[in-house]
Amino acid sequence: MTHQPRHLTDSQTPQSRPDVQTRVDALRNEIRRHDYLYYVKNRPEISDQEYDRLFRELTDLETAHPDLITPDSPTQRVGAPPLAELKKTQHVRPMLSLDSVAGMEDVLAFDKRVRRELGRELGQEMDTAAIHYTVEPKYDGLSVELIYENGIFTRGATRGDGTIGEDVTVNLRTLRSLPLQLQADADPPSRLVARAEVYMRLDDFQALNRRITERGEEAFANPRNAASGALRQLDSRITAERPLVITCYEIMAQSGTLPPTHWEELECLSRWGLPVPLHRRRCARIEEVIAFHAETEAVRDQLPFEIDGVVVKIDRRDWQEALGEKSRSPRWAIAYKFTPRKEITQVQDIVVSVGRTGTLTPLALLKPVDVGGVTISRATLHNADEVARKDIRVGDTVRVERAGDVIPAIAERVIIPGEQRAAPFRMPDRCPVCGSAVAREGAYYYCSGQTACPAQLKGELEHFASKGALNIDGLGKKTVAQLVEKGMVRDLADLYTLTKEQLLPLEGFADRSASLLLEAIDRSKQVSLERFLVGLGIRQVGQHIARVLARRFGTLDAIIAADRDTFESVHEIGPEIAASLESFFREERNRQVIERLRALGLQITAAAQRESQGQRPFEGKTFVFTGGLKGFSREEARRRVEQLGGRVASSLSKQTDYVVAGMDPGSKLDQAKRLGVTVVTEEEFGSLLNQT
Numbered sequence: 307m308t309h310q311p312r313h314l315t316d317s318q319t320p321q322s323r324p325d326v327q328t329r330v331d332a333l334r335n336e337i338r339r340h341d342y343l344y345y346v347k348n349r350p351e352i353s354d355q356e357y358d359r360l361f362r363e364l365t366d367l368e369t370a371h372p373d374l375i376t377p378d379s380p381t382q383r384v385g386a387p388p389l390a391e392l393k394k395t396q397h398v399r400p401m402l403s404l405d406s407v408a409g410m411e412d413v414l415a416f417d418k419r420v421r422r423e424l425g426r427e428l429g430q431e432m433d434t435a436a437i438h439y440t441v442e443p444k445y446d447g448l449s450v451e452l453i454y455e456n457g458i459f460t461r462g463a464t465r466g467d468g469t470i471g472e473d474v475t476v477n478l479r480t481l482r483s484l485p486l487q488l489q490a491d492a493d494p495p496s497r498l499v500a501r502a503e504v505y506m507r508l509d510d511f512q513a514l515n516r517r518i519t520e521r522g523e524e525a526f527a528n529p530r531n532a533a534s535g536a537l538r539q540l541d542s543r544i545t546a547e548r549p550l551v552i553t554c555y556e557i558m559a560q561s562g563t564l565p566p567t568h569w570e571e572l573e574c575l576s577r578w579g580l581p582v583p584l585h586r587r588r589c590a591r592i593e594e595v596i597a598f599h600a601e602t603e604a605v606r607d608q609l610p611f612e613i614d615g616v617v618v619k620i621d622r623r624d625w626q627e628a629l630g631e632k633s634r635s636p637r638w639a640i641a642y643k644f645t646p647r648k649e650i651t652q653v654q655d656i657v658v659s660v661g662r663t664g665t666l667t668p669l670a671l672l673k674p675v676d677v678g679g680v681t682i683s684r685a686t687l688h689n690a691d692e693v694a695r696k697d698i699r700v701g702d703t704v705r706v707e708r709a710g711d712v713i714p715a716i717a718e719r720v721i722i723p724g725e726q727r728a729a730p731f732r733m734p735d736r737c738p739v740c741g742s743a744v745a746r747e748g749a750y751y752y753c754s755g756q757t758a759c760p761a762q763l764k765g766e767l768e769h770f771a772s773k774g775a776l777n778i779d780g781l782g783k784k785t786v787a788q789l790v791e792k793g794m795v796r797d798l799a800d801l802y803t804l805t806k807e808q809l810l811p812l813e814g815f816a817d818r819s820a821s822l823l824l825e826a827i828d829r830s831k832q833v834s835l836e837r838f839l840v841g842l843g844i845r846q847v848g849q850h851i852a853r854v855l856a857r858r859f860g861t862l863d864a865i866i867a868a869d870r871d872t873f874e875s876v877h878e879i880g881p882e883i884a885a886s887l888e889s890f891f892r893e894e895r896n897r898q899v900i901e902r903l904r905a906l907g908l909q910i911t912a913a914a915q916r917e918s919q920g921q922r923p924f925e926g927k928t929f930v931f932t933g934g935l936k937g938f939s940r941e942e943a944r945r946r947v948e949q950l951g952g953r954v955a956s957s958l959s960k961q962t963d964y965v966v967a968g969m970d971p972g973s974k975l976d977q978a979k980r981l982g983v984t985v986v987t988e989e990e991f992g993s994l995l996n997q998t
Contacts, residue, residue, distance in 0.1 A: 337361060451499065
């Protein structure tokens with residue numbers, strides 16, 4: 307039976323009450339309650355018209371008494387002036403991505419690995435047979451960090467690179483589904499850091515596209531792009547016009563004790579007034595996870611929002627901590643993807659693109675087709691062997707899929723009886739961009755021109771300037787293309803010789819934009835060894851391997867001097883990566899460019915520690931912190947431990963080496979004593995650091 311609305315009556319109007327503040331507080335609480343019922347519980351009690359009446363009354367009272375306006379009032383979701391730029395902000399904890407799997411066998415393998423590693427990590431005294439999983443939808447939107455202080459929403463940021471994001475607080479405040487104040491009667495923590503997904507419902511997305519199309523503007527390709535663009539607006543009034551919603555799915559940090567399981571974590575978030583996944587399940591066996599995945603995929607097209615799979619998480623938080631994390635993803639969770647959507651279209655041409663490393667990739671130009679809300683007009687054919695295996699030719703009818711619902715690819719040729727087919731595709735003997743000879747290595751073809759090939763040079767420059775490398779703002783694809791095509795930049799070092807007079811004639815540049823680009827280039831002269839290694843674009847060397855190299859060798863000169871055997875002796879570097887590193891640094895031209903970069907002022911910061919026994923004394927040691935620290939922030943303490951080779955965990959086991967007890971330590975101190983783990987004070991911890 308429907309509950310009667312608990313709204314205020316006409317007899318309680320401000321005219322009959324002298325206490326305006328009491329009336330304003332009552333209206334705010336009532337509006338927040340109805341927002342919670344509508345967005346979190348999906349159980350509205352009043353009509354839109356009645357809600358609007360309450361909102362108008364509150365607005366009128368605050369207009370008449372502006373001294374009563376508070377930042378957390380429902381009326382203050384929009385009103386901040388446009389920003390000049392989105393400022394960068396560091397996350398409280400890294401926002402990791404998830405490893406993806408696509409088949410039942412991979413999920414069973416994940417479960418098997420989890421059981422094996424938990425058994426090894428926790429010992430036989432723990433019953434790993436009773437592993438429970440929480441499974442929930444994998445929303446196709448934009449991941450954000452939310453921070454609440456004393457129950458009030460104070461900051462929100464995009465994921466960015468996982469460590470640094472963009473501050474979008476004023477834009478997030480416009481989302482009606484995001485409470486600006488937590489439910490006080492539910493006893494929320496004094497500080498809460500949560501992770502959430504911002505997205506658009508499908509009907510809202512279609513309505514938005516209809517409106518902008520009628521205005522003669524270009525429609526959005528899919529809801530994810532529309533949501534991302536809306537949230538990163540400099541003017542929050544534009545964001546407020548876009549129909550964005552939010553769902554929370556993780557507590558990243560909070561004051562006090564964290565919930566012991568992920569399921570209880572979601573229950574707490576919901577109780578505090580935050581929207582959480584309604585379609586979720588706690589599974590006692592991996593077979594139940596597989597069943598939930600199948601059920602969800604079957605109703606996928608009936609859901610009001612886009613999802614591309616389900617997220618599988620170990621329910622117990624202490625077991626999550628025991629399994630830990632890899633460089634960019636947790637070991638205790640996976641994304642269990644759906645079978646990609648497929649559509650049928652025609653191959654109109656096959657062309658070859660040249661990547662930044664010189665790899666030649668065949669691409670099919672397609673008759674445009676809509677796949678999952680995205681119009682696809684081209685698809686990768688991967689390599690020549692793949693084209694031959696699938697026997698794809700110009701004019702063929704093909705089935706197209708979005709692999710992982712992101713990258714378009716041709717799944718197969720659709721056989722049409724009696725059709726006349728074109729000749730089989732062959733890779734070119736010469737690079738289509740520069741005319742250099744094409745060489746083959748395994749299944750792949752490469753242009754031998756290196757940076758004499760404009761396509762490779764453009765890709766190298768874009769990669770060098772990217773966020774994960776030297777992060778040169780303003781050096782995008784269009785600018786790079788002009789610099790290369792006009793002969794202004796012939797290698798990486800030429801970037802640092804550019805002048806304003808050279809930039810001003812380029813399309814899109816004026817005095818200020820030229821100055822900003824030159825300032826960004828100048829700022830990039832101070833770069834860490836890890837980022838510089840990423841920027842060099844060495845084949846098979848990404849962020850993780852660059853970090854491994856920086857920690858192991860410490861300086862660029864030491865890396866340049868190393869040979870293949872030395873590289874192979876480093877943990878996580880195998881023969882292929884070692885060969886790639888040796889080949890790159892033995893190439894005279896590459897060494898000359900590095901020396902020119904240094905001569906032009908590039909300062910490459912050496913890694914803080916080298917991976918040797920004497921300089922990484924915490925190697926293999928696990929630390930747990932409990933209580934408040936006076937001389938360190940938790941993040942600083944974690945960073946110092948990791949720099950010296952150690953690991954910081956949030957839960958205790960017999961394998962823990964040190965518990966650092968600060969002010970007002972919690973139950974972990976008693977647990978450490980029971981387990982016989984060494985306990986040190988903050989001062990003793992400082993002494994351990996100083997001894998290094």
